[in-house]
Amino acid sequence: MIHYSIEADNSQNHFLKIEMEIAKIDKDILEIQLPAWRPGRYELQHFARNIQKFEIFDEKGKPVIFKKILKDRWTVETRGLDKIKLFLTYYANVQNAGSSYVDEKTLYVNFVNCLPYAEGRMDEPCLVNLKIPGNFQIACGLEQIKEKQLFAKDYYELVDSPLLASPLLVHEKYQVGEVNFFIWFLGDYAVNWEKVKSDFLKFTEVQIAMMGDFPEKDYHFINWILPTPYYHGVEHKNSTMIVLGPDSEGEGLYSDLLGVSSHELFHTWNICKIRPVEMLPYNFTRENYFPTGFVAEGVTTYYGDLFLKRSGVFSLEDYIKELGTILKRHFEQDGRAFQSLIESSFDLWLDGYAPAIPDRRVSIYQKGAVVALILDLTIRFKTNHEKSLDDVMQMMWERFGKKTKGYSLQDYQIISEEVYGESLDYYFDNCIAGNKPLEEELNSLLKKTGLWININEEGKISLEVTDPENENLKKWLN
Incomplete structure (x- = not known):
């Protein structure tokens, strides 16, 4: 199992502190890769440009020799080592549906931006510990096995599951068959829950009726409403990240919410x-x-x-x-x-x-x-x-x-x-x-x-x- 931990190292300056622990190493050379793009947007985005600091240590805290061989790939000398810990700081200061952002009240992470993988070990389970205040709620498609601890069956599931955490998150849910659907909102937006749940239930039922069944056991509509104009949604395995604005737009914003939500759900x-x-x-x-x-x-x-x-x-x-x-x-x-x-x-x-x-x-x-x-x-x-x-x-x-x-x-x-x-x-x-x-x-x-x-x-x-x-x-x- 690959272990990660994430915390806001300096939330005012928008930096995330990330740790990655890799155990049971059986190679003399280990290669570490950070993704160069993310599913849902088919262009190279070079996330490594946001890494400020990158360090690797053995289990005794001694620095491990490594070399950067590509823009987002490193080789690590692991001869005689059973475990290493990788530390990096990542600049998270973009508010859209495919990036990452942190401030005092918000932790928003697309794991594909900032969590590397070890070559040859992408199929291993992943565990993510979130070092966030106790009053932060978590919106994410991953299973939360303990408080502030998320589990992914492999790296592919991990990076297909964005996270939005804040003490200001609100949510409701509805059900179609045995599938639970969660609707999350963050932002200065007065949610008409009765209408939202009714409308979302209707288009969800029609989609499932047409396709015959639903691929997942649960689904999360994660909505971030900004004060500035924006329209962006990204599909994921059992969730969608949607960023809309301005929050003052009223019916126009709600119409956008319906359109992008129905679109992203069909991407499932x-x-x-x-x-x-x-x-x-x-x-x-x-x-x-x-x-x-x-x-x-x-x-x-x-x-x-x-x-x-x-x-x-x-x-x-x-x-x-x-x-x-x-x-x-x-x-x-x-x-x-x-x-x-x-x-x-x-x-x-x-x-x-x-x-x-x-x-x-x-x-x-x-x-x-x-x-x-x-x-x-x-x-x-x-x-x-x-x-x-x-x-x-x-x-x-x-x-x-x-x-x-x-x-x-x-x-x-x-x-x-x-x-x-x-x-x-x-x-x-x-x-x-x-x-x-x-x-x-x-x-x-x-x-x-x-x-x-x-x-x-x-x-x-x-x-x-x-x-x-x-x-x-x-x-x-x-």
Whole structure:
């Protein structure tokens, strides 16, 4: 078992003091690695740049010789040693859903930022001791086996379980079947618990009903509400870390909370379990290139708002507004971009989260959602709504997610065609592997649902409802 301890060494200056104990060493040279990126954001983030001090000692307190061989990797001379202790101080001063932050009233840690691993020992259980005041509550997906002590079955679970601790945390829970769902809030935000629990229960039930079961025994929505504008959520094994603001926004903030929460919950299946073969397991030392980002993020973006409509949390007007925003962002911003979805999925690791040069890259979130909508309606109209994208995702869950088996782009096409009943080469060639403009293709489908994309002379678009009582619309959205 690998032991860690974390405390605020100097909370006013935002430093964490971290200890790592490695026992039962049977090698002359041990390699220590800090991750270079984190799941959910497919770019190198070089967390080692936040390490201020790095030291290693034997069990008698004598310094151990080590050498830094890469930006985030060290070799340690362990000949004759059974145990070593590693000490580092980490600068934690970023308030977003994927970083770490500490002050007098807050301990927020994404373990993937600051906890190294020993090469060859990632499958061992991990124990984390938190040296925090007794009045701090802990929001985290890991099992708390003792007070302020967390347990992970291996390093992969450890770094997929962010922690938020504070005496100011508030929470409630609800239950679907035997699964407990916890909703945590930190910040100056007056929570309407009756409405929050009711709405969250509704969209959770709809998601589980569609997918057939839930992958985890519990789940944590960890929400940090800031006084400044922010919108960020990150999916994890049995939790999501969400950072929103400003806390004064009212209904707009709550609408954002619903949208990002539904999106991140669906990630529990789609990417946390239904994972591309290129990412099973994660390699934390370098880029994990994959061509199916449009499945991981685009399909999830499409379903996030759709689940809110199906569950009755969103009205038709609410849903059309959100879908219209997705369409507007794609068609007005990158509808004529050169890259395909496959190319842009691959290039996430190059510039996927930074402003791109004109007409180069498409968004795997926005265009990914558009092509998910096209596939869903294409299947529905051919089968008179007896089959849909729901069936595709259910089969992806049964054949890959449940079996911890990575899927390929070809696997996704094979399952889509199995549900559709014939070849979908046209769809995959044009919508996924090509960069053909999609306005005409989408409008021909939406017209059958009583919706229409209107494009003005300046190229600005709006989504209009031409027939709110359309039967296809009802079967699709209900």
